[in-house]
Amino acid sequence: MLHTMGFDAFGLQAEQYAVQTGQHPATTTYGRIEIFKRQLRRMGLGHDQRRVFATTDPGYYRWTQWIFLQLFNSYYDTQADEGVGRARPIADLIAELDAGQREPDEGANDYDRPWSELDDLQRRVVIDRHRLAYISELPVNWCPGLGTVLANEEVTADGRSERGNFPVFRKPLAQWMLRITAYADRLVADLDHIDWPDKVRTMQKNWIGRSQGAHVDFRVEPSARGSAQAEPITVFTTRPDTLFGATYLVLAPEHPLVAALTAPSWPADVAASWTAGHATPAAAVAAYQQSAAGKTDQDRQGATESKTKTGVFTGSYAVNPVTGARLPVFIADYVLMGYGTGAIMAVPGQDERDWDFAEAFDLPIIRTVAPSEGFEDAGGKAFTGDGPAINSANADLDLNGLGVTEAKAVMIDYLEKIGAGRGAITYRLRDWLFSRQRYWGEPFPIVWDANDLPVALPEDMLPLLLPETNDFSPKSFPPDDVDSDPEPPLGRLTDWVTVELDLGDGPQTYRRETNTMPNWAGSCWYELRYLDPHNAGALVDPAIENYWMGPTADRPLGGVDLYVGGVEHAVLHLLYARFWHKVLFDLGHISSSEPFHRLVNQGYVQAFAYTDVRGAYVPSAEVIEETVDGETRYSHDGNPVNREYGKMGKSLKNVTTPDEMYASYGADTLRLFEMFTGPLEQSRPWDTKAVVGSYRLLQRLWRTVLDERTGQPHVAETEVPEELNRLLHKTIHAVREGYESLRFNSSIARVTELNNAVTLAYPSGGAPRAVAEALVLMVAPLAPHAAEELWSRLGHATSLAWEPFPEADEALLVDDTISVPVQVNGKVRSVLQLPAGADATVMEAAARADLKVLAALEDRAVKRVIAVPGRLINFVV
RNA sequence: GGGGCCGUAGCCCAACGGCAGAGGCAACGGCUUUAGGUGCCGUCCAGUGGGGGUUCGAAUCCCCCCGGCCCUACCA
Numbered sequence: 001m002l003h004t005m006g007f008d009a010f011g012l013q014a015e016q017y018a019v020q021t022g023q024h025p026a027t028t029t030y031g032r033i034e035i036f037k038r039q040l041r042r043m044g045l046g047h048d049q050r051r052v053f054a055t056t057d058p059g060y061y062r063w064t065q066w067i068f069l070q071l072f073n074s075y076y077d078t079q080a081d082e083g084v085g086r087a088r089p090i091a092d093l094i095a096e097l098d099a100g101q102r103e104p105d106e107g108a109n110d111y112d113r114p115w116s117e118l119d120d121l122q123r124r125v126v127i128d129r130h131r132l133a134y135i136s137e138l139p140v141n142w143c144p145g146l147g148t149v150l151a152n153e154e155v156t157a158d159g160r161s162e163r164g165n166f167p168v169f170r171k172p173l174a175q176w177m178l179r180i181t182a183y184a185d186r187l188v189a190d191l192d193h194i195d196w197p198d199k200v201r202t203m204q205k206n207w208i209g210r211s212q213g214a215h216v217d218f219r220v221e222p223s224a225r226g227s228a229q230a231e232p233i234t235v236f237t238t239r240p241d242t243l244f245g246a247t248y249l250v251l252a253p254e255h256p257l258v259a260a261l262t263a264p265s266w267p268a269d270v271a272a273s274w275t276a277g278h279a280t281p282a283a284a285v286a287a288y289q290q291s292a293a294g295k296t297d298q299d300r301q302g303a304t305e306s307k308t309k310t311g312v313f314t315g316s317y318a319v320n321p322v323t324g325a326r327l328p329v330f331i332a333d334y335v336l337m338g339y340g341t342g343a344i345m346a347v348p349g350q351d352e353r354d355w356d357f358a359e360a361f362d363l364p365i366i367r368t369v370a371p372s373e374g375f376e377d378a379g380g381k382a383f384t385g386d387g388p389a390i391n392s393a394n395a396d397l398d399l400n401g402l403g404v405t406e407a408k409a410v411m412i413d414y415l416e417k418i419g420a421g422r423g424a425i426t427y428r429l430r431d432w433l434f435s436r437q438r439y440w441g442e443p444f445p446i447v448w449d450a451n452d453l454p455v456a457l458p459e460d461m462l463p464l465l466l467p468e469t470n471d472f473s474p475k476s477f478p479p480d481d482v483d484s485d486p487e488p489p490l491g492r493l494t495d496w497v498t499v500e501l502d503l504g505d506g507p508q509t510y511r512r513e514t515n516t517m518p519n520w521a522g523s524c525w526y527e528l529r530y531l532d533p534h535n536a537g538a539l540v541d542p543a544i545e546n547y548w549m550g551p552t553a554d555r556p557l558g559g560v561d562l563y564v565g566g567v568e569h570a571v572l573h574l575l576y577a578r579f580w581h582k583v584l585f586d587l588g589h590i591s592s593s594e595p596f597h598r599l600v601n602q603g604y605v606q607a608f609a610y611t612d613v614r615g616a617y618v619p620s621a622e623v624i625e626e627t628v629d630g631e632t633r634y635s636h637d638g639n640p641v642n643r644e645y646g647k648m649g650k651s652l653k654n655v656t657t658p659d660e661m662y663a664s665y666g667a668d669t670l671r672l673f674e675m676f677t678g679p680l681e682q683s684r685p686w687d688t689k690a691v692v693g694s695y696r697l698l699q700r701l702w703r704t705v706l707d708e709r710t711g712q713p714h715v716a717e718t719e720v721p722e723e724l725n726r727l728l729h730k731t732i733h734a735v736r737e738g739y740e741s742l743r744f745n746s747s748i749a750r751v752t753e754l755n756n757a758v759t760l761a762y763p764s765g766g767a768p769r770a771v772a773e774a775l776v777l778m779v780a781p782l783a784p785h786a787a788e789e790l791w792s793r794l795g796h797a798t799s800l801a802w803e804p805f806p807e808a809d810e811a812l813l814v815d816d817t818i819s820v821p822v823q824v825n826g827k828v829r830s831v832l833q834l835p836a837g838a839d840a841t842v843m844e845a846a847a848r849a850d851l852k853v854l855a856a857l858e859d860r861a862v863k864r865v866i867a868v869p870g871r872l873i874n875f876v877v
Numbered sequence: 878g879g880g881g882c883c884g885u886a887g888c889c890c891a892a893c894g895g896c897a898g899a900g901g902c903a904a905c906g907g908c909u910u911u912a913g914g915u916g917c918c919g920u921c922c923a924g925u926g927g928g929g930g931u932u933c934g935a936a937u938c939c940c941c942c943c944g945g946c947c948c949u950a951c952c953a
Contacts, residue, residue: 338952346953753899
């Protein structure tokens, strides 16, 4: 077994602490690590110390940087593995392009010329766009209050930073991105082959958000922009079947086509609500864009709840490819640039949001799916259910009468035929924004050349050490300062930034990348480093990786046998780590394709909180509980208080730490108690009253083994009496089962039960040694200190850690006679003592001879007899 | 709005579809110690949130409702 731990110590939290205390992050980080190590040691947690490291150790982040180079130097070959796709070295791509075997991926080549006609610089730009680590200039999450950009996963639903709770704005900035979207399908598919809680699998699936539908192209009326060359608007829809009901288009305010679509003037007789009172479309669009940009997603959400839709007309019209109808083009913030194409076809008849917008702007509504009976009479508006298509035919195509699924397929075929669209899959998942404008993180092993193109440092220059400085504070801004721009602290170290290197073309001047990696980088692969923590030549020796984590029959994709962690990592760490693991797998560095085979989410330790009559929280520690007339009451300073239940928090005045319990009862009691209060996976209240129970168990066990006054063992070197021996072996069996299934609370209960029986049978010592030793060994995993001491005093020279765990003798698990309940119509009427091996016939005969059973049967005819050997008999009358 | 988990004695929690109770806390009685928020022995207590269904038999499986906790949310 390999059981260890490490310190994930780069990132915002560690840096903020350092800034607050005016110390260097390295000082505070390594200082805290020493404290944590002491605390963990004090608890007797048995991690393998030889494998402990911090993600901030240069010997570790050297390999984090190395993995980044792997990402930079590879691309996703979507054709590989029968279309599943696989990461491959970028050199392979270049070779194939040079050999004329393929052209660049769609969207990667902006030069209107094939690869063979591009110059070297253009080729580099095109190649850079294929990399798994690439620079993007799309809008990102900019958080002025933190002075850094953030990943989608670090922004809460209400548009604020998960850390610090500052507003987050969308802003176009050149940033490193990791192409996690290439792995979307595999990240979903492989969830079926790992043993994770359904909850976490569902969360990942929802986060990845695969949806199947179509891209539809809408031609823009040339008159709108005074040019015949208008670029079509491509929308994504999951309901191509409803295209006949599309009555307008909506673009996200940030959509790149908005400028081109903004007409010079309003058409005649434009509705007042469409213009928002502005004299020209340009003014209306500009005003709307500005107000949308200044809003956080939280403000947008406010509109969601009231269902009020806002937007403005661009003055342009597009053409519905199946009906030829003129569709006004709007911009509205209910359409998000980050999903699909950032543009939708609005079908108010089948979409509630579109219906709301259509009502607000007085736009036509055409039903293309017949609503269910009574739907409209009941005031139903948009009908999103299944039903036969209506109003859905033109000269070449007739969907009427088809169900939704069939109509979708027919429509996609038709769109492909007329060149107006195609089937498409989109994801909610975005590529992973990987730059942070922070000091305390892994520097990127990248330099920029005279062409302002990125160049990877060679592996032998790793690790690229984080430069020493006292000027590490982030440049943050007023939280609402949308116009601010990020300023990485490393950029201030001009001596470090400008560097002369010979990377093969002779000495040249380069500019170092000044962003750092996010805190997730280090925890993306630490499970691999534990396997081979001191390897200087590879992140992990392949043979060692295969030994510990390679695929087996039980773990078809390989991975760690058991990973215990909080559910809060479901769409952050656990998603990122799976992604990196798959990249390393694709590139042949490891044999497992999933990092963690079995995941268990431990429950949260929660706490009660108490409010007084005014609703103010009072300190939980001062609340008195009493039971009056069978009713439990809580009071504080003599005044009644109300009890709530939930997380611990300073504002709730219910935070407790285990320190006090440790001081009063010691590490073993604390460990035992924490495992005893309930199942590992279940959240439960931290209610310290009951801790004496665990304390007593250890005391009682102590007295079972030792004479309290002398400290000498008082066990007897005798055989275990048969009855006690049966209990012993049943206990061993149950305790094992409990440990194996992580139901530690049950195991402790069974140990307690056995010890109680021993105490009862041998009140003043003299318990058989075999029983005493088994008890000590069984409690050892949870109370190692006391167990070790007892083991030693029992006369053993070596640690019990080397002792095998007790094994149950199967023969002793079954009793000679068993009590078998006899039911009549499912109700227990009698209990018989029968030999353990009694078969159904014997059981029935015995039951029929039983007086209580006869009385219950009352001469009624027995219709049926269910006799389950070893369990029960049921007479159905 | 969507999703997940959970409701069993005063409390925390057990119970392969088969006698509702393993263990602990609290309470009560006694013993011990009395400096005691100590130790020991014993006693006590629910019919499984509510309603329906499947079954010979349901805490357990299915459906609806109520309550708690957590996640997610204009995803086209």
